[in-house]
Amino acid sequence: MPTNAILFDLDGTLTDPKPGITRCIQYALSELGHKPPEADELNWCIGPPIKDSFSQLLKTSDEAMLAQAISLYRSRFSTIGLFENTLYPQVLETLTAIRCAGYQTFVATSKPYIYAMRIIEYFGLSLLFDGVYGSELDGVRSVKADLIHYILVTENLLPANAVMVGDRKHDIIGAKHHQITTIGVTYGYGTEQELQTHGADFIAHSPDEIAKFLIWQS
Secondary structure, three states: OOOOEEEEOOEOOOEEOHHHHHHHHHHHHHHOOOOOOOHHHHHHHOOOOHHHHHHHHOOOOOHHHHHHHHHHHHHHHOOOHHHOOEEOOOHHHHHHHHHHOOOEEEEEEEEEHHHHHHHHHHOOOHHHOOEEEEEOOOOOOOOHHHHHHHHHHHHOOOHHHEEEEEOOHHHHHHHHOOOOEEEEEOOOOOOHHHHHHOOOOEEEOOHHHHHHHHHHHO
């Protein structure tokens, strides 16, 4: 069956959010009395649900502690951190080419929807997506498989007609849960080995390779 819908991860796939995410994590940890790691030591936190990252950083599963950390993180992220972000080169041209080729496009991010929408609007990408989907602030749909299921049902998409594009194993695992074809990108925060280990069907080393692959296959 022909592909007609492309789901894009946000962090590490469309934008480079490292400064904002790492600074907000450092701020939250400092406020909790911990010495935060250097920014480069927090790259692994870009992509997974933030609650999971804080659970590992704080070595705890205590819900109250994690809620406090997330609240501190969001107090900075919602006003400063989400704009400490840059669009990857070629993303605008890639999305335009994919749209011109007739594909539907959706954002599928574990980031809360209210932040994802602001980021997409900030970079002027709203008209290049049919929909933006993220988690709720309480963590609902922060697991990629749950989010993808929600998108498939809401948009009446068939898994056989969709492709998931992302830079981390969570994108690949979530898509494979629904038997969706995957394109792993290596310019974000996951390694090629990570993507291949978890079953990425194809590997793109730059945004324009995503468009070339899709258009060549159509």
